[in-house]
Amino acid sequence: MLGKSFSVAAPKLQTAFLKFEVDPQFTRETLPVLAGTLAKRSIEIGTPLGLAASGDPSVLAVADNVGNGVLTLAAPALATGVVPGIYRAVCTATDADGGTFEVFDPADVSVGTAEVGDPFDGVVKFTIADGDEDFAEGDTFEIRVPIGTMAKEWDPEATDGSQIFHGFALMRASAPVGQNSAVLALECGPAIVLEDEIVFPADLPAEHRAALIAAALAKGIKVRRG
Numbered sequence: 001m002l003g004k005s006f007s008v009a010a011p012k013l014q015t016a017f018l019k020f021e022v023d024p025q026f027t028r029e030t031l032p033v034l035a036g037t038l039a040k041r042s043i044e045i046g047t048p049l050g051l052a053a054s055g056d057p058s059v060l061a062v063a064d065n066v067g068n069g070v071l072t073l074a075a076p077a078l079a080t081g082v083v084p085g086i087y088r089a090v091c092t093a094t095d096a097d098g099g100t101f102e103v104f105d106p107a108d109v110s111v112g113t114a115e116v117g118d119p120f121d122g123v124v125k126f127t128i129a130d131g132d133e134d135f136a137e138g139d140t141f142e143i144r145v146p147i148g149t150m151a152k153e154w155d156p157e158a159t160d161g162s163q164i165f166h167g168f169a170l171m172r173a174s175a176p177v178g179q180n181s182a183v184l185a186l187e188c189g190p191a192i193v194l195e196d197e198i199v200f201p202a203d204l205p206a207e208h209r210a211a212l213i214a215a216a217l218a219k220g221i222k223v224r225r226g
Helices: 206-218
Strands: 018-021 028-033 041-043 048-052 058-061 070-078 085-095 098-104 110-115 119-121 124-129 140-145 150-153 165-169 173-175 181-186 191-194 221-224
Touching (some): 028 165, 041 150, 058 070, 070 140, 085 110, 098 124, 124 140, 165 206, 206 221
Parallel strands (some): 191 221
Antiparallel strands (some): 018 191, 028 181, 048 165, 070 124, 098 110, 119 124, 165 181, 173 181
16 A cells, blocks of 8 residues: 655745855845735745835925925825935926926936926826915925835835835745734845746736846846856
8 A cells, every 4th residue: 555645845945045145244134024914924035125115205395485386296196116215396487377397306317397287297296386476496396205114025016115126035034914024135245146046026027027137236136047
C-alpha cells in the first residue's frame, strides 16, 4: 500500500532575492507599514515599496498677495503623476475680475496655466476664484502635497505618494485592518537583486516595469536577470 505524499511550497528566502549589498547598516531601514484598509495588508520579500502620505494636500496664499481671491482644491485634488512637495500657481497676466496663473511642480517645471474662474485639470486639480481685489502679477498660491512616511506596495497609478519607488521589502510583513506594522526594506545600494524574484503588481505594463527598474538603479540597486 502506497503512503500519501504531500508537497509543501517553501517560503521565499531573502537570499533568493538579494544577491549583494555593500553594507546592511547603510542600505537597509525599518519602515512603518500602513495598516490594511478593507483587508490585511500582506507584503512578500521582493515587493517594491512606496511611501504613502497620511495627510491631505493643503493650500497657502502667499502673505503679500495683492488679490484676495482664493484657490479651492477639487475632490479629488490629485491625479496620477503627482509628486510630493510644493506646487505653485503664480499670476503671470492680470485682468479685471480675472487673470492667468502658471502652475509649477516641486522641481519648478511648468505644468500648465490656469485661468481665474476655470477648473485646472492637471496632476493637481483646483479652481482660482476672483476676490474683491484683483490679482497682480506675482501673486502666488502654494499647493502642498505631503511627503509619504508609511510603506505600502508600490503602485504607479497611485496619488498618495506610493507611486514613487522607495525600496524593496527584505522580509515578509503584514498589517491588519486599522493596525500599522513594520517591514525591513532595502532602501539604496550598492546592491544587486534578481528581477525574477521581484513581486511586481499584477498586469503591470512593460513601461512601468522598466520605470521601476530604472528607479531602483537610480538608488544604486541593480536589477539583474536570471
